[in-house]
Amino acid sequence: MRVADGMRIQDKDFTPQLKTKIEDIEQKLKEQAERLQKEHKTAFSKKGLKLEAAFDQEGNDVFQPGYSSSISVGFTDKNGDLIDLKIIKIWECERILLGMPVLRKFPGSKVAGELLDESPEEISIELKEYMDEILTEVTNYVD
Secondary structure (H helix, E strand, C coil), X not given: CCECCEEEEEHHHCCHHHHHHXXXXXXXXXXXXXXXXXXXXXXXXXXXXXXXXXXXXXXXXXXXXXXXXXXXXXXXXXXXXXXXXEEEEEEEEEEEECCEEECCCCCCCEEEEEEECCCHHXXXXXXXXXXXXXXXXXXXXXX
């Protein structure tokens, strides 16, 4: 499992423009995940695998600690056992103290977010390459 890294953004830089950018990236990646799933579902089904692609979101306000969004692509075999999973974090907002996440507001703690450092187009290419790689591995394993 690989989780993509992002860029750290301090709360003083939380702007309406940033919120719009986050929501736009989330929407584009959600649509791309759905499209890739539809395009590749049959190929994986023929190899006895189930392809699942999903957009996940926790929380309602992108600038409140606890909010996070990601897309995931996973593969299970005919028994439902997980073969591989890739999670790409889009945005995560958390409270930090000395660089470590904390659950409560402590003196000196700050709110910060981490935004995906790749464009939706780069992620789409990465996901397609990942799916092709898994399909090739399964084909080599089965053949």
